[in-house]
Amino acid sequence: MALRRDAIAIVVIVAHGLLVQAAVASARAWPQWGGDAGGTRFSPLAQITPANVDKLVRAWDYHTGDSTVRPPAAALRTKFEATPLLIDDSLVFCSPFNEVIALDPGTGVEKWRFDPKLANDLRPANRYACRGVAHWVDAQAPADAVCRSRLFMGTVDARLIALDARTGRPCAGFGVGGEVRIDLGTDLLWPSEFQITSAPAVGRNMVVVGSSIADNQRVAAPPGTVRGFDARTGALRWSFDPLIHDGITAGHANVWAPMSVDDERGLVFLPTSSPSPDFFGGARPGDNRHSDSVVALRIETGALVWSFQTTHHDVWDYDLPAQPTLARLETGQGARDVVMQPTKQGFVFVLDRDTGAPIWPVEERAVPQGAVDGERLSPTQPFPTHLPPLLAQRFT
Template identity: 85%
Template sequence: MSSRRIAVWAAVISVAATLTPASAWQYWGGDAGGTRFSPLVQITPANVDRLVRAWEYHTGDSERRPPAAAARTKFEATPLLVDDSLVFCTPFNEVVALDPGTGAQKWRFDPKVGYGLRPANRYACRGVAHWVDERAPADAACRSRLFMGTVDARLMALDARTGQPCAGFGADGEVRIDVAKDLLWPGEFQITSAPVVGRDVVVVGSSIGDNQRVDAPAGTVRGFDARTGQLRWSFDPLIHDGITAGHGNVWAPMSVDEERGLVFLPTSSPSPDFFGGARPGDNRHADSVVALRIATGALVWSFQTTHHDVWDYDLPAQPTLARLETGQGARDVVMQPTKQGFVFVLDRDTGLPVWPVEERAVPQGAVEGEGLSLTQPFPTHVPPLLEQRVASEDIFRVVPRIIDSSCDDQLAPLRNDGLYTPPTTGGTLLYPMTGGGVNWGGAAFDPVHQVLYVNVSRAIHIIRLIPRDQADRMTAPRGVDFGLQRGAPFAVTRAVAMSRLGLLCNRPPWGEMVAVDLKAGRILWRSTVGTTEDRAPLGLAFKWGTPLVNGVAVTAGGLVFTGAMDAYLRAFDAGSGEELWQGRLPVPGVANPMTYQWHGEQYVVIAAGGHSEAGTTLGDSVVAFRLARQGEGPSVWSRTVDRPGGRFAGSALMISLALAVLVLVWRRWRLRRV
């Protein structure tokens, strides 16, 4: 064995010793710092083609729920392996425990959330948190417990072994969150991401409906006693002196540094997203990475990534905590990816940038009453994960403009001065769109090789401010998000730029995985993730990528796993970015994968339930893969990427485009005859 390989294996062993047990995935982000790294090495680039489907579990949501409610789901959960069970939450906040080896159900708890809530961010539950009460006897009920926030604003505590509510926590195992404001409708305020626990305090954020009103509910983060459910502290990220606004909430996953006693919050934009006239100034501590004392909620430091946000460029991703070799020694850092495609690297103790961040002038000329920031922060060492401007040559023209000029017609009139172009009444081209760049899936970090892996999306939003007198009597066209922004002089419409063919107006790839050497400050590789197979006619698989709100998992075995908006779990070579393997799913797995070891075998698991906001097929599956056992043959659910269908992509594309041209010509001919 070479000295280099010996050094790498020594590093793996060293890192593994500081993480959770090698067989486990005990936190939503893999560990408390959200690195999404597993030291498991059984599955490698050399044998990943032997992965087979081990089991599939159905939650029953597709059949048991009213169709109107089931149609508003996003199955985004990441399971945990705790107390010899694989546990996760469904979009309706049912908590399920499975046998890790067979997928057989062990227990199930239903908090009975209502079907008439119309939750602003759909029915969604990204995960649960696990905590062990070290003061309790080993056999005591609820010594090992699970915490979950619900779509109807409850914090619940369950016995991790049985699923029974913990009687000593709140009222019969639950605490109802006091929103302290009348809601416009029951689903305006909900909880979607997993709580976090540290030093016997469970911390929970909230998800609040966007663009509904200036005076929206406060984005208060709350810390509760993990044993009793008593409120220990509350923290409103938004400083309200001289402003009228709500939000600044934490809807994305949080991270904990138990040793330092810190919890790290990725905060959102203030309300409403696209007009800030009632909230002058930078609006601190919104759009910020915020470090609090987890025992008291006291502010330790805050770093703002967007000043006076009018683009919905809030922080969507879990702050990633790791020890990073900077070139001037190793430092404990916080790595924060953003919707704009930036990666901010901050000192964990002070919040100061590890490498310089520059305040640069940004476009001005907003609508009357707005007060834009003159500058915005730009990292200088780590390059953006994607380009941040769309030009005419970036428009995706699959057919001649004489046949379909819909993208040019939509985009040409828009104001397009690059990143941070302000919203206008004439229309603004927003790129990256409000969904990123990076979204809630966040990043994964390999502490051995010091590489960050992250999924990014490429799509354009068309933002248009609507004067109040017009907004009060208009109805938004189909496919357009209409935010009333009550209390502001403007409402807002938001739409993804798409052609008449149903394709994104910007050229592919629309989804990529990016590997970054943070120390060197360079992109190592990019790899397109996803095809059109599950959306295009006849299952044509054009490798254009799909938007990627979900994240990845990286292993010491040299693989990076991810889902996408098509129905595959994928494995990529962590060193080169080469796509090595695809595992077929019943519907798209728009969730973060995880991996664990059980009885000597490594499993990779993903929730596959689709995504109602993205228009995918919906389902209710959790699917696990493992290496084929002796005597097991190839699986129809598993394949390498060099498959026969891929060889016909060119001719298939020509056939598809020819059909599209015929359809468009026929439609125009009919319109002229009418």
């Protein structure tokens, strides 16, 4: 993909003049935002190698046209961050204005396009943005049924939309006319203080949606509630507020980064963010759990299974910014199913998938104190000891 200032474009390259083959078997597809539900981002394709990568040339490009059909003020509030899916012989992605587009992967020819009709004057807190869509197949539906293969997308204006993956038409049996308007249960400072930017997580016939919320607007900000919807009907099945509000005034701890799913275990893994406001916690004493945490929920009920906090009482905006990666690792004491979570500090926490316990030691180390009046910092912070940090921890 390439982002150009004059137009958003997707660019496809070829090796030695031969188009890199689109998926024929599911193993060669890219059906989820992170490659698979566990975010491993692994592809078995082997046509592009270190020996031929310098021979790649452009095969085609595609322009969404957003910059020419939207008012300049709206176009300036965009960021193109979509990861395309390769499903059902289509390359599917979303534009910053939540238009879902399906292309022929071999030619770049547009197959269909869905426009949810976003308003141009929303002023979204984190710009007009859509990181991707999610794919789900209804195993109970006939093979040729409409919306048996469907796409889910959260929108800038707080809708969850279901589309037929073959045609791009809304799934009539989902919500009202193919969409659910999310009830936030609280007043907003302006309509787009709350938005959805990352692709939903899908598993066990459930669709799980996080949110992106404006930072540093107020202490009693909207909560970062995560919601689970029935994938067939759009009915809300559960909601989970990551932040424990006992004795504190705060909101957020939302999940703006992509989530991961272990369908076999029936777990969804949430990378939560900091509580409000980002840089002062005087009204929220204590560790503020389950903010800045990897949280495992039962995907069918939203019940809490375990939580591991990577930053206590965050006053640095140390949101967990990445999808948790699910993998099976050889630890030296046998293979373990793990959750790997990188952080803004450059740490990587490796946790047992069933319990959340660190696979290798994590030390609570004393950290510098001293803060503005009314603030009380955590005396310690967790440091993984086995894996070295991904970047320097001191600057001169």
